[in-house]
Amino acid sequence: MSLKNILQQTSSEPGLNAPSPSKGDFFYEVKHRIHSRLIEQINLKALDKLSSDEIETEVAQIIDHFLMEEKVPLNSSEKAELVSEILDELIGLGPIEPFLKDPTVSDILCNTYQHIYVERFGLLEKTDARFLNNAHLRNIIDRIISKVGRRIDESSPMVDARLTDGSRVNAIIPPLALDGPMLSIRRFAVQPLKVEDLIELQALTPEIASFLGGCVKARLNIMISGGTGSGKTTLLNVLSAFIPSQERVITIEDSAELQLQQEHVVRLETKPASIEGNGIFDQRDLVRNSLRMRPDRIIIGEVRGSEAFDMLQAMNTGHEGSLTTIHANTPRDSLIRLDSMILMTGINLPEKAMRFMVASALDLIIQVQRMADGSRRVSAICEVAGMEGEVITLQNIFEYEKRGVDPQGKVLGKLKATGIRPRFAEKLKLAGVYLPEELFSF
Numbered sequence: 168m169s170l171k172n173i174l175q176q177t178s179s180e181p182g183l184n185a186p187s188p189s190k191g192d193f194f195y196e197v198k199h200r201i202h203s204r205l206i207e208q209i210n211l212k213a214l215d216k217l218s219s220d221e222i223e224t225e226v227a228q229i230i231d232h233f234l235m236e237e238k239v240p241l242n243s244s245e246k247a248e249l250v251s252e253i254l255d256e257l258i259g260l261g262p263i264e265p266f267l268k269d270p271t272v273s274d275i276l277c278n279t280y281q282h283i284y285v286e287r288f289g290l291l292e293k294t295d296a297r298f299l300n301n302a303h304l305r306n307i308i309d310r311i312i313s314k315v316g317r318r319i320d321e322s323s324p325m326v327d328a329r330l331t332d333g334s335r336v337n338a339i340i341p342p343l344a345l346d347g348p349m350l351s352i353r354r355f356a357v358q359p360l361k362v363e364d365l366i367e368l369q370a371l372t373p374e375i376a377s378f379l380g381g382c383v384k385a386r387l388n389i390m391i392s393g394g395t396g397s398g399k400t401t402l403l404n405v406l407s408a409f410i411p412s413q414e415r416v417i418t419i420e421d422s423a424e425l426q427l428q429q430e431h432v433v434r435l436e437t438k439p440a441s442i443e444g445n446g447i448f449d450q451r452d453l454v455r456n457s458l459r460m461r462p463d464r465i466i467i468g469e470v471r472g473s474e475a476f477d478m479l480q481a482m483n484t485g486h487e488g489s490l491t492t493i494h495a496n497t498p499r500d501s502l503i504r505l506d507s508m509i510l511m512t513g514i515n516l517p518e519k520a521m522r523f524m525v526a527s528a529l530d531l532i533i534q535v536q537r538m539a540d541g542s543r544r545v546s547a548i549c550e551v552a553g554m555e556g557e558v559i560t561l562q563n564i565f566e567y568e569k570r571g572v573d574p575q576g577k578v579l580g581k582l583k584a585t586g587i588r589p590r591f592a593e594k595l596k597l598a599g600v601y602l603p604e605e606l607f608s609f
Contacts, residue, residue, distance in 0.1 A: 223254055381595050475509055509524075548563070
């Protein structure tokens with residue numbers, strides 16, 4: 168079936184009257200007009216009957232026809248670029264498709280159809296790309312979420328989904344988004360970062376990487392705390408590489424984004440309510456079910472609700488070596504958040520009993536932070552040392568010492584020992600993990 172036959176009958180009037188973007192570049196305006204014309208004239212559903220090679224060949228021919236009608240001369244490189252962009256529109260994700268192919272882009276943020284921002288190396292920058300209108304952006308959102316069996320409409324105006332490469336997608340539309348549809352994409356690295364990469368990026372030192380690897384091998388319960396985009400999931404992926412390959416690992420996530428390298432991994436993901444409003448399975452359901460699946464390790468991508476209670480119970484009843492992340496600005500704040508999450512279960516526990524559960528379950532809190540220059544750093548490694556009265560005792564084993572900023576704006580500093588030897592050092596030794604004494608010295 169020819170793509171020319173997919174085109175609907177249209178008038179040959181040359182004026183398309185599409186609003187010109189603010190960028191007054193002639194070539195951009197040509198692309199804008201051709202995009203508009205194709206979007207209006209192509210039955211996208213019929214494209215499923217063509218292969219990508221057939222679509223590319225036919226698109227090139229149709230563009231030649233349109234350019235002759237418009238009387239616009241383009242050289243071969245400009246025409247090739249135009250074909251590429253139109254293919255992105257037909258079988259990709261339109262204006263954001265080039266950013267999905269760019270390995271340096273970690274986040275793509277669409278503020279309505281007019282403004283597209285990307286994050287590179289931890290810093291946001293505005294791009295020249297844009298959608299044609301809000302309907303165009305909405306069409307791309309629908310294309311993404313339909314592939315994972317989710318929906319977005321006025322009755323359910325926000326959704327979490329993921330792309331085929333695992334990248335996390337969030338979309339929100341009116342009436343919740345006042346100015347128009349909003350789309351956020353958290354990219355995944357094609358090659359997951361390894362501990363050597365974090366050392367090269369100065370997120371941690373080789374000695375501390377060995378220490379954290381020993382903590383994982385010794386089956387300590389570890390929680391990674393930090394703000395949005397601080398590198399919590401990246402560090403969790405790196406630490407999971409230290410889990411012995413013979414162990415059975417179960418991951419539980421709202422939107423699957425962990426990239427574990429072990430062979431014996433069971434991946435579980437929550438399910439939102441159906442159109443009828445039933446069939447919902449949240450993280451708490453998955454945590455409770457995972458206990459019946461004979462796990463050696465349970466990894467919760469992010470603890471954010473009542474599942475915290477079941478997670479802590481699992482850590483206290485033989486499922487050691489569990490890993491999770493939490494949104495918090497400091498290790499102490501992360502414990503306060505856990506308290507509030509336990510209260511969300513509706514279980515009426517005395518504060519002291521609740522905090523004792525937290526203190527006995529967790530061994531280590533790792534705080535990560537995104538610095539002003541966009542770099543990510545491990546800013547503190549903190550031991551949960553027990554209880555004093557009704558207060559959970561924390562002691563920093565390592566702290567990030569900031570030394571200033573160089574002329575290029577790069578943050579200077581180093582993760583240094585506080586001089587405190589952790590109480591679980593003996594547990595590491597019994598697990599066959601030997602660390603030099605000077606590691607904990609000033």
